[in-house]
Amino acid sequence: MVTVPVPPLRHQPLILTIYGLYGRRGGGPLPVSVLIEMLGDLGHDAPGVRSAVSRLKAKGVLNSVKNGGVAKYELSPRSLEMVSEGDERIFAPYRAAAGGPWVLAIFSVPETMRDRRHQLRTELTRLGFGSVSPGVWIAPSGVREGAKRRLAARELAEYVEFFTGDYSAEGDMRARVAQWWDLEELAAQIGEFMQFYGNSLAEWTAEVGEDPEAALAASTPELRRDAFRYYVPMLTLWRRLPYRDPGLPLEYLPEDWQGPEARRIFFGVHRLIAPMAEAHAMALVAKADAAV
The missing domain is CATH 1.20.58 (Methane Monooxygenase Hydroxylase; Chain G, domain 1)
Incomplete structure (x- = not known):
């Protein structure tokens, strides 16, 4: 018998995983009763599940729908796009070759919009970019299209310019990568x-x-x-x-x-x-x- 590990995970990311796996195909919109039973299998109680669903709905991650007279929830269009994009990174892994091209994301945000600057830095970090300098971020070129879609969905694309090219300077790339990431x-x-x-x-x-x-x-x-x-x-x-x-x-x-x-x-x-x-x-x- 395999022992089931119990990593410290909160309700919300588990619910997103469940929708990404089972709410897009045969499951469709899921009633709260199913989410409660699924999260119950994972060791979480019903009040916590209901509270997490309410928070995800308030954030626009889940939409409520009526289906057969039963209140159900489904991923919002924006969340569905992000989950589908995530599949590209999770299930079709990409590994760049040494000496391959890089993508630079260069952004400039007005001083009066510091919140946007923080959002950009957060999103670029989540997308796997390393920081060369405060407004210059770098990643292997294969992540460019996904990054452009994510920033557009977050209404941040207007602040960023992308450039693709080779790194031609002499030096130890292992040290550079350790500095940027x-x-x-x-x-x-x-x-x-x-x-x-x-x-x-x-x-x-x-x-x-x-x-x-x-x-x-x-x-x-x-x-x-x-x-x-x-x-x-x-x-x-x-x-x-x-x-x-x-x-x-x-x-x-x-x-x-x-x-x-x-x-x-x-x-x-x-x-x-x-x-x-x-x-x-x-x-x-x-x-x-x-x-x-």
């Missing part, structure tokens, strides 16, 4: 993931084998529930990392960098247990629909 913080986030999930691929392979189709076919309801309880928090913890690390070339990172091993583990476990987790989630949705 907070690698210690990123390493700590990777270390947190490894603390909870470093043995996950070996444990799940020992439990269900290496064939996800066979594992799903042979799974019991209890095993599918365990897969759900395991997968949703794991993905929630993981999804921050492909943003904070924008695919920096491994040659420019410390020699003991754990990123590639964390990525191997995540995608290996994702392949094995995501189908079982989805089967559990869709069974909860079907049960709620049948009760209406």
Whole structure:
């Protein structure tokens, strides 16, 4: 039996993960009762779930809809776009090659709009950009289009100009990258993931084998529930990392960098247990629909 880790995660990011996984396809808009049952599987009580849903609705992340006479919630169009964009970073990982092109994001914000300046810095950091100087930020060129879409959605695009090119100066790029990015913080986030999930691929392979189709076919309801309880928090913890690390070339990172091993583990476990987790989630949705 696989032991299910319990990373310290709040209601809201877990709810966003659930909607990203199950609220866009077969689940559609989800009633609060389903969210309560799903978050209950993850160890959270009903009042906390209701409060988190209310906050997400107030922020414009979720919209309420009537479906079959039942009040349900779905991702707002803006949130749906952001979740879809996130999939590009999470499930189609990009790793730049040494010597490849970079994108510069250069911004200038009037002094009277300091809040916009703070928003820009926050968004660029979340998108994986490093800071060369206060108004000049850098990332591998592969993140450019996603960054442009995100800043446009945040109504920040008018303050930023993007330029793509090569870095031609002499010097140690590993030292430059360590100067531009907070690698210690990123390493700590990777270390947190490894603390909870470093043995996950070996444990799940020992439990269900290496064939996800066979594992799903042979799974019991209890095993599918365990897969759900395991997968949703794991993905929630993981999804921050492909943003904070924008695919920096491994040659420019410390020699003991754990990123590639964390990525191997995540995608290996994702392949094995995501189908079982989805089967559990869709069974909860079907049960709620049948009760209406």
